[in-house]
Amino acid sequence: MRWRRSEKRPKWFRAVKRRDKVEDKIFKLENLKASKRHSQKYGSLKTFSFKAKKWREPEPLVDVFREKDKIVVVAELKGFKRENIKVQAEKQRLTLTAKAQGRRYYKSLNLPEAVIPEAARITYKNGVLEIQLKKAPEEKPLNKVAVKDAPQA
Structure with a gap:
């Protein structure tokens, strides 16, 4: 008898795996939306945004x-x-x-x-x-x- 992957794991395992994939997609979308909304400022760094994906050099003090x-x-x-x-x-x-x-x-x-x-x-x-x-x-x-x-x- 040949073993198949689907028979090794119970059916509920596939449902949990699908749910995890959906949650990951939602989480990624939420983080992407949040990063577009917020810009941050740290110390002498000029404001930057995660959206631009470019880091600026610190402004000289x-x-x-x-x-x-x-x-x-x-x-x-x-x-x-x-x-x-x-x-x-x-x-x-x-x-x-x-x-x-x-x-x-x-x-x-x-x-x-x-x-x-x-x-x-x-x-x-x-x-x-x-x-x-x-x-x-x-x-x-x-x-x-x-x-x-x-x-x-």
Whole structure:
């Protein structure tokens, strides 16, 4: 006598197996729908979605420190060459631009105080860009002096 697979297992086993396949399909569809609806953000990573299936690189971290006579900006720009990094400073705005093969970075920052752009010191070492900007002297408002009428002669 020849043994057949169907005879080895009881009939209820096939029904359970079919039910498991249906549940797997439903579960996969639910996860697919949920992943299309939700986008998530983690730490310094830009928002991404499972739908796109593409992971973006983390956005470089930037810190601004206010010291007594200067403002220090520290930016993490790993993978960029010194020649490909541009820094533009205005009174209260700092713009960082970096380009590399297949990658770009742009960040515009509002500085806490006005600075002197010509007095900037920039260092780039081991992927860390440090910009030291000298604070501009505060403009003092003119003292108001009351004008009195001149005596009439």
